Amino acid sequence: MGKVKNRIRRLRFDQDEMTQDELANKAGCTRQTIIALEQGKYVPSIELAFRIARAFNIPLEEVFQYEDSQGGVK
């Protein structure tokens, strides 16, 4: 089974060191969910994934990547 990875932590720092709280407010979720996402312990719904990408002003696939069982990133 594949795994969904994300670059949220990197993107936050690239965008003026945006705090987890700020991102949570922009994406409409709680700070605990941002923490879980950054630690790879939660895979968001499609809707939340889009909201997070929109908070960074970048396309969805630049935030989230799907890594299949063979290790290929899509």
Next chain:
Amino acid sequence: MAPLQKRAFYGLIFSIAWVIAMVAVFILKGGANAFDEDQSFRLIMDSIWVGGLIVYLALFYTILRKSKLVDERDKLIYDRSPRAQWLAVIFALVAWIIGLSEGFRGQGVPTVYLYLMFFTILSVSSIAGSIGILVGYWRMNRNG
């Protein structure tokens, strides 16, 4: 700690205190025999369980309506918690049915036992509901 996680923790403490209060009042007021004869005793017990149930439900429903405090991850954990409740209720029912059918075989079951059975199921359900949420957070933080 997530806001819903905090509420579940408070819910667990409240449920345990609620059970202790019910058991204490029941014993101090005279137990099963007095319960059948004393209407004021029954009213006190009724007000404790109805009041406790309202407080318990209010603890969760007030926070579930606040979208800034509860998001999809919290709701996922909350929606999974009835699994723990269901298991706990089934085990409590099995224990009661075996106990009552063995204790009163061939006789009628006194009304007070139906009341106690209902209260046990209610309290087991509320304790297991809070534990289900806390375990849900623990598992999500551990395994993802």
